[in-house]
Amino acid sequence: MFGAQSEYLPLKKVIMHAPSQEIRNVTEKNKKEFLFRSPAKYEKMREEHARYVEFLRDEGVEVILTQDTVCPNLLFTRDVASVTKRAALLMRPTHPARCFEPVYLKKVFGSMDIPILEIARGKAEGGDLVYLDENTLMIGFGPRTxxxxxxxxxxLVSEVVKTILAVPLPSFRVHLDGALMILDRDVAIAHPGSLLFPAKFLQEEEPVLIPDFLKEEGFDLIEVTDEEAQNFGPNLLVVKPGVVVSYSWNRRIISELEERSMEVFSLEGHELVKAGGGPHCMTCPVLREK
Structure with missing residues (x-):
């Protein structure tokens, strides 16, 4: 079984990549070319990631780990693919450092007998795909898509998704999942400063402002500050309704989640974050179901 057209239905199966020797290739001199904030301490990074994997497995999630590669950014499997009820979509990354990452996930999906569809034009990365619900897909476009x-x-998703909401992003916002996440049927978290521009349903004429739209739709919207957004505050992974993964330092956000009766796994990711991503980025869900 496969298909993960939700951000909050129970996560059953996920692809992740444990940091391997390729991390050692990132230096202070080339970190920008590799899209890292700074070089990471290899052993400590592996320990942090292993704790994340252990937590997910303890929650009953089947975690599939990719094999060692030469691509440091494959840590963020989210950007490489997105699994719908129809097939796994292989993305088309923007930067040279990431352009061959889909090769690795193509092998994984092949071994799982999951049909594969490849993006054949333009640029698209999975971090820009956020599901509002099973039938509505928000797609950010800007620096990476x-x-x-x-x-x-x-x-490629027209057979399984009814509505597409295109969301323009400012130049500083790498992916939509760094600005916005749907945490439950009626709870969301967002950085308003990353959602300044009007978005548009592709099938409709009138644009909408995402924060206003979510509130009008009845969402309880947790708004984050510029600093919290820089620290991947919105980049949360929902394991199942009421259970969320957050970086440990986003204490105010964790408090907001706990006030809404959510259990939060605080991920110590001081080395992981140096690669430039958060808990959501490090997962490529294969199956979510009720």
């Missing part, structure tokens, strides 16, 4: 990529994704 372009409009051609949005259209390419739309073409």
């Amino acid at each position: 372009n409009l051609d990529g949005v259209k390419a994704v739309e073409d």
